[in-house]
Amino acid sequence: MSKIVPRVLLIGVGRFGVSHLDVLQKLQSQKLLSISGVVVKTKEKKRELEKELAIPVYTQLTPTLLRNVDGVDIVTPYPTHYSLTKKILPYANVFVEKPIAEKEKEALELARLAKKYKKTLMVGHIYRYHPVTQKLRKLIGHHKGRIRVEGEFISPLDTYRGENPSLEKLHFFDVLDYLLEKKPISIWGHYLDPKRFLEVSLRYPRKIDVVLKLGWRRNEKIRRLVFSLEGGQVIEADFTNNIINITKNGRRKTVVVDNKPTSLEGELLAWRDVLLGKNKQFPDGLTGSRMVRIANRSTQTIKKPRFAVIGGGLFGAVTAIKLSSLGEVHLFERHKDLMTEASWANQYRHHMGYHYSLSPETIKEIKVATKDFESYYEKSIVRDFPAYYAVAKHDSQVSSREFLSLCKKMGLPYKQIKLPKEVLNPDEVSLTVRTPEAVIDYECLKNDITKDLKGKKVKVCLGHRVTGIRLLESGEKKLDIRLLAGGATSKKFDYVVNATYANCNQFCEWLDFPARDLEWRLKEIAIVRLPIKKPIALMIINGPFSTFVPLGRTGLYTFGDIPLSIHEIRTGKNALKILDKKRKTTKSRWMAMQKRCLKWHPMLKKAEYVGSMFVILTIERGEKANDARPTQVTYHGFGCYSILSGKLITAVTVAKKIAGTIDNSQFV
Numbered sequence: 001m002s003k004i005v006p007r008v009l010l011i012g013v014g015r016f017g018v019s020h021l022d023v024l025q026k027l028q029s030q031k032l033l034s035i036s037g038v039v040v041k042t043k044e045k046k047r048e049l050e051k052e053l054a055i056p057v058y059t060q061l062t063p064t065l066l067r068n069v070d071g072v073d074i075v076t077p078y079p080t081h082y083s084l085t086k087k088i089l090p091y092a093n094v095f096v097e098k099p100i101a102e103k104e105k106e107a108l109e110l111a112r113l114a115k116k117y118k119k120t121l122m123v124g125h126i127y128r129y130h131p132v133t134q135k136l137r138k139l140i141g142h143h144k145g146r147i148r149v150e151g152e153f154i155s156p157l158d159t160y161r162g163e164n165p166s167l168e169k170l171h172f173f174d175v176l177d178y179l180l181e182k183k184p185i186s187i188w189g190h191y192l193d194p195k196r197f198l199e200v201s202l203r204y205p206r207k208i209d210v211v212l213k214l215g216w217r218r219n220e221k222i223r224r225l226v227f228s229l230e231g232g233q234v235i236e237a238d239f240t241n242n243i244i245n246i247t248k249n250g251r252r253k254t255v256v257v258d259n260k261p262t263s264l265e266g267e268l269l270a271w272r273d274v275l276l277g278k279n280k281q282f283p284d285g286l287t288g289s290r291m292v293r294i295a296n297r298s299t300q301t302i303k304k305p306r307f308a309v310i311g312g313g314l315f316g317a318v319t320a321i322k323l324s325s326l327g328e329v330h331l332f333e334r335h336k337d338l339m340t341e342a343s344w345a346n347q348y349r350h351h352m353g354y355h356y357s358l359s360p361e362t363i364k365e366i367k368v369a370t371k372d373f374e375s376y377y378e379k380s381i382v383r384d385f386p387a388y389y390a391v392a393k394h395d396s397q398v399s400s401r402e403f404l405s406l407c408k409k410m411g412l413p414y415k416q417i418k419l420p421k422e423v424l425n426p427d428e429v430s431l432t433v434r435t436p437e438a439v440i441d442y443e444c445l446k447n448d449i450t451k452d453l454k455g456k457k458v459k460v461c462l463g464h465r466v467t468g469i470r471l472l473e474s475g476e477k478k479l480d481i482r483l484l485a486g487g488a489t490s491k492k493f494d495y496v497v498n499a500t501y502a503n504c505n506q507f508c509e510w511l512d513f514p515a516r517d518l519e520w521r522l523k524e525i526a527i528v529r530l531p532i533k534k535p536i537a538l539m540i541i542n543g544p545f546s547t548f549v550p551l552g553r554t555g556l557y558t559f560g561d562i563p564l565s566i567h568e569i570r571t572g573k574n575a576l577k578i579l580d581k582k583r584k585t586t587k588s589r590w591m592a593m594q595k596r597c598l599k600w601h602p603m604l605k606k607a608e609y610v611g612s613m614f615v616i617l618t619i620e621r622g623e624k625a626n627d628a629r630p631t632q633v634t635y636h637g638f639g640c641y642s643i644l645s646g647k648l649i650t651a652v653t654v655a656k657k658i659a660g661t662i663d664n665s666q667f668v
């Protein structure tokens with residue numbers, strides 16, 4: 001080899017080959033290398049190029065040609081990379097565009113051949129030479145804590161030519177390999193749009209989780225990585241515009257990264273140094289094989305996906321029903337029956353939004369969800385009674401004016417009325433409105449759901465407590481299950497939905513996903529018989545007031561009194577365990593509630609106490625301020641979802657949303 005000016009041969013002058021040629025010519029003009037020739041596929045292309053270039057153009061790769069160069073730059077379509085590299089390695093060093101091959105086995109073979117023939121094999125993982133990557137290395141290279149990465153590598157749909165998205169768009173796999181200097185310990189991928197658009201989850205040691213979206217979508221060109229570092233710093237890298245935004249403690253700093261030299265110049269200069277023996281840190285055959293392995297693993301097709309839904313409350317059950325059209329579903333419930341926790345012990349208001357006068361967002365969510373719920377479970381909705389909302393004169397967080405203006409703005413129908421003073425003391429309220437808000441009949445809903453589960457062939461596993469989950473290297477999730485009847489078992493799944501409500505953070509602990517900042521409240525719902533002939537619901541809002549609602553079609557009422565119905569509020573690690581224990585022994589406060597609420601409802605004197613339900617209400621800490629009750633769906637990556645429900649009415653919408661993101665057309 002000429003030690004000063006390596007002689008290189010370029011194979012392929014298609015779209016990207018031309019860019020290589022430009023840079024090689026620039027380096028040649030700087031006397032950094034010399035171009036021995038260009039190899040093309042057809043005679044026409046040869047003739048065409050010979051007119052333009054003062055460089056020899058060939059259509060054949062002969063041993064003589066190869067023996068007379070120091071390195072060969074392969075810029076051809078990726079299905080040819082393996083065979084061309086294999087052919088060249090006995091004679092010359094190789095730079096091959098990514099992916100090095102289509103199969104990991106082939107890639108490893110090339111790495112072995114390079115070693116055997118004592119040749120260098122560099123793979124064109126160009127993004128590690130991107131100036132943004134170089135800057136990122138300085139920013140996150142030393143971070144020791146947990147990192148969550150989200151990324152998108154997306155091209156416009158009209159540029160799609162039938163390539164495999166994971167092989168074609170594997171740049172970020174290499175960027176992460178380069179930045180983290182670690183191999184993924186778990187790889188999982190699924191198509192979001194058959195063949196063209198993919199989501200890949202990667203877990204690296206030291207609590208680093210990555211979710212990437214790759215492929216072709218709409219008219220988009222996005223190359224973006226977002227690193228959320230433990231400690232609160234967020235680093236957003238935009239590779240298209242050479243910008244990095246760094247957000248810390250609410251302050252955002254934008255860094256514009258200089259694009260000189262360009263990624264390709266940086267990469268080909270690095271290759272020149274490899275040829276001269278000056279660069280030992282380059283993406284070699286083994287690096288290339290690791291990338292192909294990730295790409296292949298993330299596009300494995302699942303013939304019939306296996307779904308686990310944990311938690312047989314309303315949300316788990318409805319999600320299981322929806323998922324059943326996509327594959328085999330197991331629904332695990334630790335108790336002997338379905339819907340025995342929050343889906344049993346609640347006031348079953350079929351919310352329209354009146355209750356959320358401090359949270360328009362919650363009202364909007366209700367509006368979106370109503371049609372879905374009613375189209376499935378209309379039969380269980382009880383509508384034949386009026387529901388009244390009253391605004392308290394004292395200590396209310398909302399005024400009558402604000403309440404009415406919100407109703408108007410959100411399109412919530414109402415009629416101002418006055419109730420008999422035995423039912424509602426007019427001296428204590430500034431406004432009372434009649435609304436058409438209904439309730440749901442628990443028994444009827446449970447019957448419908450049980451029938452649906454049976455009809456959809458969901459494997460309902462009652463008395464099955466999930467006690468742990470492991471993420472396997474294959475990306476599958478292995479559930480450990482303890483049976484109420486005795487014994488234990490375990491089972492692997494492709495997708496897992498966590499619908500355990502109060503318990504939802506345990507799932508995150510098992511799988512090392514970030515947990516929610518939760519608050520748990522031990523709540524009592526008293527069940528009473530009221531001295532009124534026709535059923536009504538009556539809610540005084542917003543603050544420390546009372547609520548009573550018909551208990552389905554039973555003739556009884558559920559009764560709540562904030563603050564007395566909240567027996568205890570806890571946050572922190574053992575909060576749930578402590579409250580769960582107390583739930584079994586807590587004594588009713590009905591008498592105190594009755595006494596306190598007489599000033600609003602004198603008729604309570606004659607109310608008959610029937611019993612109480614104790615339940616753990618679970619909310620995110622931030623929701624306390626405005627009483628918001630959103631239903632939150634979290635996608636953790638690796639086909640794992642968590643639901644933290646806020647209101648019953650959202651159950652069908654949420655189930656549809658989860659099923660909708662799992663496109664069944666990939667399972668062929």
Ligand SMILES: Cc1cc2nc3c(=O)[nH]c(=O)nc-3n(C[C@H](O)[C@H](O)[C@H](O)COP(=O)(O)OP(=O)(O)OC[C@H]3O[C@@H](n4cnc5c(N)ncnc54)[C@H](O)[C@@H]3O)c2cc1C
Pocket residue numbers: 310311312313314315316332333334335338339340341342343344345346347348349350351464465466467499500501502503523525615616617618644645646647648649
């Ligand atoms: C006091 C109160 C009043 C409410 N009033 C209303 C209202 O009027 N209207 C309204 O729309 N919403 C209301 N809500 C909210 C509503 O009740 C909840 O959003 C909803 O019922 C929660 O359903 P879920 O399926 O998510 O949870 P749950 O019904 O609690 O189901 C979770 C299930 O997971 C199971 N589980 C947990 N861990 C495991 C494990 N490791 N293995 C197997 N199974 C497990 C549990 O046993 C449980 O059955 C109220 C809530 C409370 C607490």
